[in-house]
Amino acid sequence: MAPVTTVAELPPSTDATPRNYWQLPTFVLGLTALVAAVIAFPPAPQDPAVTFRAEVFALRAAIEQRGISPLTPQQITAIATATQQVASEAPRFPAYLTDAHFAVGTGYVFLADYGPATEMGKHWQAAAAAFQQVDLSLLADPADEKRFQFRNAKVLAALEMGNPGELYQKLTNPPVGEDDGGERARLLADVALRMTPPEYKRAQIELSSYLGGPPHLPPAEIAKLKVRLANVYIHLKEPEKARPWLEDMARATTPPTAVAEARYHLAKLAEAENNWPEAASLLESTASLAHLPIAQRAEIDYEAGLVRLRLGDSTAAIRNFQQVANKPVPAAPAAGVRLAELLVQKPESPSPVAEAVSLLERSVHDLHGSPPIALPLLTPPETQSAFEIVIRKCQEAADFIVVTRAVQAYEKVAEPRRYRELRAETLTNWGDAFGKQGDNVAAQAKHREAAAEFAALAESDPNPTGKAEFLRRTAECYRKIGDTAAALKTIEQIPTINGLPPATAAQAWLNKGELLLASHQYIAAENALQKAMAAPGPTAVAARVKLALAQIEQGRSKLAAATSDDHRKSANGQIALGVEFLGQVANMASADETVARDAKLQALFELGKILLQQGSIPDAETRFRQLLQLGPAGAQAPMAKLYLGSCLLLLARGDHQGGRPPADADRKLAEARTLFEELADTPDSFLQAQADVRLANTTLLLKKYDDMPALCERLAKKYQGKVEELIVLSMLYSAYRFADRQADATRTLDRMYTAFSKLTPSAFPGGADEYTQAYWQKQWFDVLRPSTTP
Secondary structure, three states: OOOOOOOOOOOOOOOOOOOOHHHOOOOOOOHHHHHHHHHHOOOOOOOHHHHHHHHHHHHHHHHHOOOOOOOOHHHHHHHHHHHHHHHHHHHHOHHHHHHHHHHHHHHHHHHHHHOOHHHHHHHHHHHHHHHOOOOHHHOOOOOHHHHHHHHHHHHHHHOOOOOHHHHHHHHHOOOOOOOOOOOHHHHHHHHHHHOOOOOHHHHHHHHHHHHOOOOOOOHHHHHHHHHHHHHHHHHOOOHHHHHHHHHHHHOOOOOHHHHHHHHHHHHHHHHHOOOHHHHHHHHHHHHOOOOOOHHHHHHHHHHHHHHHHHOOOHHHHHHHHHHHHOOOOOOHHHHHHHHHHHHOOOOOOOOOHHHHHHHHHHHHOOOOOOOOOOOOOOOHHHHHHHHHHHHHHHHHHOOHHHHHHHHHHHOOOOOHHHHHHHHHHHHHHHHHHHHHOOOHHHHHHHHHHHHHHHHHHHHHOOOHHHHHHHHHHHHHHHHHHOOHHHHHHHHOOHHHOOOOOHHHHHHHHHHHHHHHHHOOOHHHHHHHHHHHHHOOOOHHHHHHHHHHHHHHHHHHHHHHHOOOHHHHHHHHHHHHHHHHHHHHHHOOOOOOOHHHHHHHHHHHHHHHHHHHHOOOHHHHHHHHHHHHHHOOOOOOHHHHHHHHHHHHHHHHHOHHHOOOOOOOHHHHHHHHHHHHHHOOOOOOHHHHHHHHHHHHHHHHHOOOOOOHHHHHHHHHHHOOOOHHHHHHHHHHHHHHHHOOOHHHHHHHHHHHHHHHHHOOHHHOOOOOHHHOHHHHHHHHHHHHOHHHOO
16 A cells, blocks of 8 residues: 655654553553553653654554453543544654554454444444555554454455455454454454355354354344354255244344344245245245335245245235336346246236236346346246246237247347247247238248248257258248248258258158149159158158158149040059058058157048048048047147048938948937037138038938027028028028928028128139039029029
8 A cells, every 4th residue: 555645754762662662561561551651641752753653552552452451441432532532643743644544443443343332333434444544564563564454354344345255364364362352253254155155154153153252233233143144054054053043033023124034034944844834924924024125025025926836826926026026126027027927827818918028028128248147036947937938928829029029038038049049930920920811921021031040040050950950940931931942952951961860861851852742843852752761760651651642642633634544544553552652651550759640640631531532431431530549639630520520421321322321320420510519619710611511411411400590590690791601501491491391491592592692703712512603503593593593
């Protein structure tokens, strides 16, 4: 430390007084006599500077001899007076400033240790101010440097300043004869807890020693130290040693902060024992305390929310987290994240996703640094899990503006690659949503952005499998855009990746084959699929199904264009080969792996459709039943139910045996009706309409004529202005005819014609007869209402 002033030459001494008073042997001059001699009755040399110098060293002598015989209150008061006197006189004697400031600082350290507890803080501050002006190079005694370092360490520790590691070393190793107790044990414990990592064992030893004292601090501070010692025991994994201290403080009434902390730690001990009701009770009693700081109350409320979650009371947990989330406290970000996660999982419609995302945004607003950034009170996995739950719920709500906000907020706490992947997935889903709305321009823009994100992820992924997956997803985005060339170019990169597992390469060949099939490049598609089939594993099964479909599609195209018997024979042979491939997969004994299982389900579905088209209705029924048994929740299951119901309806009519209904026709129709009813709420509007039409038809075939009016009226209203309305009314007409209700039938026919007249040509999509305009005009109205024929 630089000197405060230039040291002047000392005036020559005119007496025989020893240079350093504190070096007087105690057997020559006892402590009491020394204090009286140098403080109460200092000698009166002729030079005032010598007198001041004597006062300085006398002050230090009085303090540093205290270990020989404890000082009385009167002597402590005298030291306080002397300290203030030296401090006030020091500016008059620049030559002795360093020694004076050292003595004054030492005096204030002594007074902080042994003076009135209410003035301890003021004394530490005064000591710090004095020590800051000490130039170690100007101290009269070389040994004083070690004394200064130790005393200054106490001051810095008391003011919670300085480097904990350096302070720890100095406080742990006091100069010989320096330490006589005081606040050192407490201060050393504080420093030990500030270490990285904290020295809990040393803190426990020092706090136990200090509290065994008697300690010098006032009762309120002693109460806080008791709680701190209990907390140290908890960190040392000795909860049973912590419990008596905590229970003692938990029964107290003041200070409220220490009482609250004790009860809080008891609640945490109860949590560790899975005693959640006890923990909840303790936290509730803690929250009831008055005059708690806002941050401490927030921490209690936050912990109570976690306990309520453990007890299964999410409503109470939400209330706890709400009390914290909007307050300017350290626990607020964690409470906001917890609250957001709970809100989106409430059984509400619609889910409050926008509110949840706002909470997440506020929780990470003040975070700065390189992601992922940790939030207080939450582990990174807890934070990331909560964000992803909210993001998934936002995606389910299809509010992609809100989804984008959630993903953007996630960037600060997510692994960078995971953030980018979620951003790409969001863009993909947003593009899909635009596509369903018919906005192809917006859909393509989103898919193109997603493709760029996935491509960047693939470029930077060091893992061969991860790189391949991101390339596959890039290609899928290009496929949705309709850019088959870009999709193929991307997929073709996958098999060239070094270290790629054979199964992943096979999947790439399969994907390439699917792309080529979609663009009717059959020869190239077959080559790719053959490579996929050559690899071991379940991908070969999926490739066989795709190859089968390629054969069938080519055969049908050739059959439609055939001009000779040979051409037709060749085309039918190719179709038969595809059907054979499908049969091979459909007849597999087992399909445990997901890829093989999905391939078998697709084979059963395609085979069932082909058999139905060929009129092999019993065989088609068998295949659809097999599919629903193997994959009742699979992607093909809803359509398989429709086809199975249709098979049962046809079988009940006897279409497979010349129109002769079987003996169990009603049973088949009842089962078909159940299947169609199960599809009434399917989100697929086409599938729902087909099921509803068949439901009416099945009810008619069951001869439940009394059920038909209510059913058909409901369905006619549901499909008003569509061709399905006309189909349903035609069945109601037939029901009235069969029930011999001619007047109702006539009115229904008039209603049919009115509905038909309102339909534009675009309302008839074509395909089956019922979906053509000509069918209704020629087969119905020309016959039944000839007077209305144009």
